[in-house]
Amino acid sequence: MKKPYVYLTRQMPPAIVEKLEAECEVGMWEKEEQPVPKEILEKEIQTADAVFCTISDPIDKELINKAENLKIISTMAVGFNNIDVEAASKRNIQVAHTPGVLSETTADLTFALLMAAARRIPEGMEVIKNNEWGAWAPFFLTGQDIHHARLGIIGMGRIGEAVAKRGTGFDMDIVYHNRSRKSEAENEIGARYVEMDELLETSDFVCVMTPYTKETHHMINREAFQKMKNTAIFINSSRGGTVNEDALYDALKNGDIRGAGLDVFENEPISADHPLLSLPNVTALPHIGSASENTRWKMADMTANHILQGLRGEEPDHPVTL
The missing domain is CATH 3.40.50.720 (NAD(P)-binding Rossmann-like Domain)
Structure with a gap:
């Protein structure tokens, strides 16, 4: 046969x-x-x-x-x-x-991206590589605290829950928005459901973990970035199409948000001349969320x-x- x-x-x-x-x-x-x-x-x-x-x-x-x-x-x-x-x-x-x-592995990478963007780790490496490390200075390469900050998760699926669990180790205040309430995440992790506007307006870290569908296409747009704190750091390790990259570029360049950590882009692979890579407050990776x-x-x-x-x-x- x-x-x-x-x-x-x-x-x-x-x-x-x-x-x-x-x-x-x-x-x-x-x-x-x-x-x-x-x-x-x-x-x-x-x-x-x-x-x-x-x-x-x-x-x-x-x-x-x-x-x-x-x-x-x-x-x-x-x-x-x-x-x-x-x-x-x-x-x-x-x-x-x-x-x-792949949930736990992708959550590891997502949190690593969050930490790298918050503490400006890629920028610090570039300072050393370019031989620009001078004397110690009080506010040299100061970043943003992760501990006790508010982590807003958009999309509380398996990976979103795993990211939230990692946030609890840093005593973060976890809020989330999802199509439906997740009682398990609320009871076991202490995550709190909020409407999208509240999440965007109050979170120190905004993390997108939704699947890419017609409904989520460019869900994070110019209006969304304008609602975020100017100290907020945006993290995307879901799918690039969930974000309007032109709006993200403008928000970063104009200081509407503080920084971004990106593992995904709308059209992959990107090249070295991608506009987002020209910004010092962007930490970018080549879609390696599950790559262990x-x-x-x-x-x-x-x-x-x-x-x-x-x-x-x-x-x-x-x-x-x-």
Whole structure:
């Protein structure tokens, strides 16, 4: 009996490939750090029974409708806005993602970004690299206290809750805004639900942790930045499209907010001439929220397991549903 064909859009470790090869024929784009070209993905998806993809691979309606044999799309990410889930559902193609497994790791990075932006750590490194470190001065590179500050979290999902827990270790006052109240976060962490305006107006740190959807597109806009304290630090490790980057640039340049820590951008990857990188009060990272070795291994393994489940006619452990 012919084995089902699985296409991997990025190079994966041998152990992951071998797991799939035990039950499937496997094709793979051989470059780890470069997305598969659209024309190759289009060719492969026409015969694939399953696709192992990442957030960098747009799998739109046009591609899905060309996939005659496709049974499951499994993405190595918690976000799935790169996949037209509605088009897949109409074709009875399952879609799976990797929530939960990356929550703690992404929360670690988010809080590290918050601390680096607050205490101006990248700026301090540049001072040393540029041989500009002179005598001690009372207000040289002074930053912002994290302890006992107010942390406002927009989007209290798994990662948001994990960030809030880290804030309690710094005796932070935790407030949040979410589509629905989270009694567990309120009871166990001491987080307090507030309306969006109050969160923006009173938080020392505003942290966006929402998924990217039509509703959250540019939800943090010019009006939102104008409501924030001029001492506020803005953190985004969710999706770049949740923020209007032009408005963020103006808010930082004009002193409407104090600084920003960014792990994500609307169009990735960005280049060195991106306007936000010209500002000294921006701490920027190349979308590495879940990038610990242990977590990425777990994500890859979960993605492979979902594919095998789907090809066996089972529902994957973490399906995406409309």
